[in-house]
Amino acid sequence: MDLADDGLHDRARWAGIAPDWTDVTGQTRSVAPETLRRLLERIGEADAAAAVPPLVTGLTGQAIPLPPAAGDGAALLVLESGVRIDIAVHRGDDGRGWVPPILEPGYHHLRLQDREITLAVAPLRCFSLDDIARGGRLWGLAAQIYGLRRPRNGGVGDGGIGDSGGVAELARAAGRRGADALALSPTHALFTAEPQRFGPYSPSSRLFLNPLLADPAALFGVGRVAAAIRSAGLDDTRRRCEAAELIDWPAAAQAKLALLRALYDGFDTEAGPLAADFAGFVQAGGALLEDHARFEALQAARLAADPADRDWRRWPAALRDPGSAAVAEFAAAHPGAVRFHAFLQWVADRALADAQSQARSAGMRIGLVADLAVGMDATGSHAWSRPSDVLGGASIGSPPDAFNAAGQNWTLAAISPRAMRETGFAPFLATLRAALRHAGGVRIDHVMGLARLWLVPDGLAPTEGAYLSYPVEDLLRLVALESHRHRAVVIGEDLGTLPWGFADQLADRAVAGMRVLWFEREGSGFKPAEHWSPTAVAMSSTHDLPPVAGWWRGTDIAARAALDQYPDGGVAEQAQRATDRAALWQAVGDSTPPPESPAPVVDAALRFVARSPGRLALVPLEDVLGLEEQPNLPGTIDEHPNWRRRLTRPAGEALAEPDVAARLAAIRRERQR
Template sequence: PGYHVLEAGDTMLTLAVAPGRCFSVADASGAERARLWALAVQIYALRRTGDFGIGDFSALSQIAVKAADQGAAALVLSPVHAGFSADPHHFSPYSPSSRQFLNPLHADAHVVFGGPAVEAAAAALDRAAEIASLERAAMVDWPVAGPIKLAILRHLYDQALPRMPELLADYQAFRNAGGPALEGHARFEAIHAVQFGADPSRWHWRTWGDGLDNPESAAVEAFARQHPDEVGFHAFLQWVADRSLAQAQNAARSAGMPIGLISDLAVGTDGGGSQAWSRQADMLIGLSVGAPPDLLNGVGQNWGLSAFSPRALIRSGFSAFREMIVAAMAHAGGVRI
């Protein structure tokens, strides 16, 4: 709504019809609350039983309710963007694979499947003791916790989901609604797992070759046909993450927060990630974002982050940027840019 395509001969342009003013904090809070305050949290610093020692969206729900009880209007988050499932060592939320999708390691399968199903999966894989150890640890251990959590989620995908018709229908509806963007992300994750698993030097999609570096290629289509369960699993991860984050925002609002969650948009995306691979025409592939020299670092910094191409954004009516903001606001009352 609000965006229109105008055609004049061979020329097409996007027209954005904006409202007279933006929706404001005052609109969200109402006139009765003159001053508001918010609490900032790093999700991986939160703890609850069942979070694998890395924090999750249910821990976020819990602290949102407690903060609301103390009068907080919002909860400001660390970025929750998608990382690289095949590489648990690449875990920085500020160097994501995609800013359009979520980090499934923060998902809580209990929200979707219930406690008994998740506990049964942990028991079937004999991982309960390891999970308990991770939750007792003082520090986050991403390289250990990540693969264990993904293994539990994979067991639920393979064994539990097919036996739950209502959940299966919801997953399929989510996947259909996600369209080409979700399919592209899921394909990237599946291909990345195969390429990186076979040879760590093929971490970046530009090293894949054989047509796999082009999301529109016949090679990528063939891969998707040959590995439907792998691609489907990564779409499943986004479904569980989406439902978990939605529950956290619902909990925050139900507890009385007028705004609820405020999502955080990372500065850019990793040039080797899903968003750069799937939207190559929209990105400055050869660009690396960083910081200029300062007193602490005389040669400056290279963050390895890619960014949108201004010319491509203009040509597309800023569609890539708009889709990213829509994703950031899907289960949030605000976004920090």
């Protein structure tokens, strides 16, 4: 390697890019110079002059180090409670100033010389499952919101897309049976002008909500919604969408938005409590909400003029800048269109709040658990409205591993670590607070992203990426602080290979990991449930894996074989599955049922998972109902009906079926032992 490349490696390390990495076999791999150069161009060289960030994190009861450039001497500490304390910042041998220990958690302000620094002082750990369970063991369900059916009430159904009304119904039914949590698929804002882009983990913005998942009756009442359906002539269309086995996203979304438009048209000149609440919501949303609404209205207008004009990065230059005069002129010329999208966010926000309220009223000690996607679509609202927040020109993915020899590119943009430092972690905090706003917990997808992300420069293969480090200690402290402020538990999706020591960091901060039945193995067998991690959430499956019934029957193998994903048609996979069936039944049962009889296996497997020592067990609704198909088949897009499956009947009613009720009762008994 020449001297230029040596210098490149040093620059990369200084910017947080690892010039090498360790693969699943333990072998060290070098990152190509082209990858390092392209990521450096996107991330920017480290700037030593910007050494005093606007926000510094610390822990309660411990001295807080400041950057050397912050200075020392007399200072004023203004606690979040309003208490003012004169302190002295002393410089240590390392050149850093040190703020004396602060016992009160919160966002405090330090006025030192000619600058003010926010001190985010966090508890030592998150608000945890232990804090809620108090020695007991909790359980709950996991559900895909869009797949929930709910019965027609006063002539109003779900319109073909599961929504917060179905969430509330499921929460009430599960809460009556002793469940304490309902983990949901992501509710992030997608693209209302492009309903064919319905993947919940590829959001336009994680700061806002998907209005297609909102039940407007939570805000306006059934009678008013029914009247809007009639006035817009939508009942027949909605009934057809509701009767479908799979979601027809374009048709159902068009009908749902037409309903919301009818409600908006009847509301726009209204006075009274609802109007006042909407005005307060818009004011509280500020520039972030205004920019999101402008983006949604702009994209709809652009697509109406040219259906191929979907990527804002190809718009005229003046429209690519959210602060430009051209964008302001558009908003002034189309105030109703912009206001309508703010209205959609208001409806979605209040409907989700109602669902959480009903979950808690049903006796759930946690209630809803939100799902926070790892990144966002580079063509979406956040990337347009706050481009400096986003690390453009590269996508989040994963390096080659035992399951994906070619690596993965998830086509998601990440928040820039530089933007975090320079803005006092504003984009990260806004994203986290949005997820926790109406939830008793949050599942952080790919939680390893708090420490590092595999980034693939645009145009390169997933194997040609590199790891970019993130300020993990700062982020974990902010997660702990926000967790306590919202009294919400934190679950980290920690499946796969983690950086050395990261699992201990999560455990120390009371971020619960995840343990999934299919991965809890000892040699060729399955690990006894009693030996599962006590600090992790126990699960029978996830949205990316087959439910127990489908795994037992080999439905997932058959689906992949039908798509020609196996060189031998799945013969080897079926043989391995036969061996695994025997191993699973040895762990959970006593006489092996045949593959075509999964019901006894489902019963035994759910009891098995419920015996795990973790404070929380989450069972996907698909397993409780004994379904075979998984919500998402990784590695497929349009060739498989991902994110489109609907339950055959309302979830609340389904939980009352004898076999389902028996499974829930068995789970509850195991968790109470």
